[in-house]
Amino acid sequence: AQSVTQPDIHITVSEGASLELRCNYSYGATPYLFWYVQSPGQGLQLLLKYFSGDTLVQGIKGFEAEFKRSQSSFNLRKPSVHWSDAAEYFCAVGPSGGSYIPTFGRGTSLIVHP
Amino acid sequence: DTGVSQDPRHKITKRGQNVTFRCDPISEHNRLYWYRQTLGQGPEFLTYFQNEAQLEKSRLLSDRFSAERPKGSFSTLEIQRTEQGDSAMYLCASSRGSSNQPQHFGDGTRLSIL
Numbered sequence A: 001a002q003s004v005t006q007p008d009i010h011i012t013v014s015e016g017a018s019l020e021l022r023c024n025y026s027y028g029a030t031p032y033l034f035w036y037v038q039s040p041g042q043g044l045q046l047l048l049k050y051f052s053g054d055t056l057v058q059g060i061k062g063f064e065a066e067f068k069r070s071q072s073s074f075n076l077r078k079p080s081v082h083w084s085d086a087a088e089y090f091c092a093v094g095p096s097g098g099s100y101i102p103t104f105g106r107g108t109s110l111i112v113h114p
Numbered sequence B: 001d002t003g004v005s006q007d008p009r010h011k012i013t014k015r016g017q018n019v020t021f022r023c024d025p026i027s028e029h030n031r032l033y034w035y036r037q038t039l040g041q042g043p044e045f046l047t048y049f050q051n052e053a054q055l056e057k058s059r060l061l062s063d064r065f066s067a068e069r070p071k072g073s074f075s076t077l078e079i080q081r082t083e084q085g086d087s088a089m090y091l092c093a094s095s096r097g098s099s100n101q102p103q104h105f106g107d108g109t110r111l112s113i114l
Helices: none
Strands: A003-005 A010-014 A019-021 A024-026 A033-038 A044-050 A056-058 A064-068 A073-078 A087-093 A108-113 B005-007 B010-013 B019-024 B031-037 B044-050 B053-056 B065-068 B075-079 B088-095 B109-113
Touching (some): A003 A087, A010 A019, A019 A108, A024 A073, A033 A064, A033 A073, A044 A064, A044 A073, A073 A087, B005 B088, B010 B019, B019 B088, B031 B075, B044 B065, B044 B075, B075 B088
Parallel strands (some): B010 B109
Antiparallel strands (some): A019 A073, A033 A044, A033 A087, A056 A064, A064 A073, A087 A108, B019 B075, B031 B044, B031 B088, B044 B053, B065 B075, B088 B109
């Protein structure tokens, strides 16, 4: 069964600092991987996705993520965080291999200090 | 692209009552998902439709939960005989018809059981 682990429940950074949010997955084949962001009281918005090819993917709002098959990881990065980036971030493994069920991590809450 | 619309945004009801939520997906999307999200957790998959066919419903939380998508457009999620533990955010998402397509989420319906 597929699973997603986001080991950090909360991450606190200062505005302007770099950011890395960790995501590890468990899946038997090459997964479809996604990062979403959720602001309070709202639904999830897609930041970026990986299906195949270049392992470094660029997303919206200056985010990027790198797929590392050897480490089963898909970490999200941003070189300089803005106060508006404070939100909940979710890593997800998409449905594939005959399963219709996508799996989300429990999320990482990003706190940005001025 | 008008986005995924969910109605109502908030629902407060007494324990034991039935509730129904509506989701209007993006018009050209033939896949529709329902999730439950509790505080501090990621979205938990409930069920999935491809057009009007409900292809996965084993993750519905109990037989009190049911979903329909009668004409392959909007969908409803019904919870009968609500319980305190049903209090959560219920999210709807839609996507195009391939597993590598990202899901577009609505802003959710927050259910509170008194």
